Amino acid sequence: MSGREHISVLLREVLENLISNESGVFVDATVGGAGHALGLLSRNGKLHLIGFDRDQEALERAREVLKGYSDRITLLRGNFGDMKSLLHSAGVKSIDGALFDLGISSYQLASGRGFSFNDDEELDMRMDRGQDLTAYHIVNSYRQEEIARILYEYGEEWQSRRIAKTIFEDRKKDRIRTGRQLAEIVASVKKRTGKVHPATKTFQALRIAVNDELGSLAKGMDGAIELLSPGSRIGIITFHSLEDRIVKERFRNDEALTVVTRKPVRPGLDEIRSNPRSRSAKLRIAQKK
Ligand SMILES: C[S@@+](CC[C@H](N)C(=O)[O-])C[C@H]1O[C@@H](n2cnc3c(N)ncnc32)[C@H](O)[C@@H]1O
CATH class of the missing domain: 1.10.150.170 (Putative methyltransferase TM0872, insert domain)
Incomplete structure (x- = not known):
């Protein structure tokens, strides 16, 4: 871990592979330090991003990082396991992409x-x-x-x-x-x-x-997959084999999904060298039929 700063993992891969509708509604289920969110918003000029975090401090940091995009973000404090009800109460019935970057951030590790x-x-x-x-x-x-x-x-x-x-x-x-x-x-x-x-x-x-990370993951995937619009994608970054197995099985067995990454996307040597925390990361992507 390098200091307190949180470096977003597999950023390029997320930015290049998860957007199917540049002016759609995208859910960042783990907005955290908002690195992925910032990249997604700056690259897609009409995207609306809904960011979740269960950690109040993380949400405040995200709001600060994303202040240039305040008209295109909705930040919600809560567990992504409750995504469906949280989105429904915010009037959102369908989404055009979702990212889960699991675990804790470097800020939390040092908190x-x-x-x-x-x-x-x-x-x-x-x-x-x-x-x-x-x-x-x-x-x-x-x-x-x-x-x-x-x-x-x-x-x-x-x-x-x-x-x-x-x-x-x-x-x-x-x-x-x-x-x-x-x-x-x-x-x-x-x-x-x-x-x-x-x-x-x-x-x-x-x-x-x-x-209750595994319970939240199962519920969060249920909610996101149900609300995804046809052709849109869900990407999940895991950091240990237990989570990766759950995601792999879920993507493989869900008839509503097509698996995009038959093998998980892993960081390259350059990324691992500059951000050792990324070494165990695996990104899996699936697309709603
Ligand atoms: C690895 S960090 C995300 C970093 C972020 N993608 C970035 O680029 O800065 C994970 C974040 O997800 C949050 N989180 C983890 N599990 C959650 C859950 N079940 N519901 C909502 N937030 C959660 C943590 O509080 C943490 O801030």
Whole structure:
């Protein structure tokens, strides 16, 4: 991760492949730092962009970045899982394209909410600070077996039981308060392999559980696909295999869609060099029949 700035992943590929109607309504389901949104608006002079984010701070940043386009944007705070009802209440019945750029932004990683194992941040991990469930609650209150299940299912962590047992033993001595504490506990039972931090999968799993990321993804795809106009496209950028599999299966099995990318689009070496966060990104695109 390079500093706090968020660099949009696969920007050129998104700009070149997702627009079928230059004056249509496009949904950026994860507007975040608004890099993709800015590119889409500046390249398509009549496009109307509806941007969602469940994080109020992200939405405020997006509004600032997009201030030159205020007459062509609608920014909505909310979970893209509720896209259908949010769009309906905004009077939108059909859309001409959608982008989901999943996960968290570099701003959130550096936001002091415990997304990072490098800092002494409170274990929070909520994208939407209005919700109740936090990573602190899961780690300090859930049963050992439930923590193991979360790590296994959402992190594909094959040492899930050992890690859950150690978390359970450690929290009897004192509450696990920060990302760093949790990262150290995981590192005490799991050896580092290569450059990847041993707690990477644990953090991924907790973040997915706290934010119900897989449930939102399934619902968000349902809503977007239903509302897409014929011939328009949906593009989804994922950062780990669990999400990518869900998107791949959904695109392949939905009779309303034609798969545009039989293999996912990956960043080239130049992009990976200038933005290491992009290295695991995969973009899949499908078109409404
Ligand atoms: C990787 S960032 C998007 C970056 C953006 N494409 C850009 O170019 O700057 C992901 C954003 O999506 C938001 N997000 C993640 N899951 C969400 C959900 N279920 N509903 C709404 N927003 C979500 C996060 O809060 C974050 O701001």
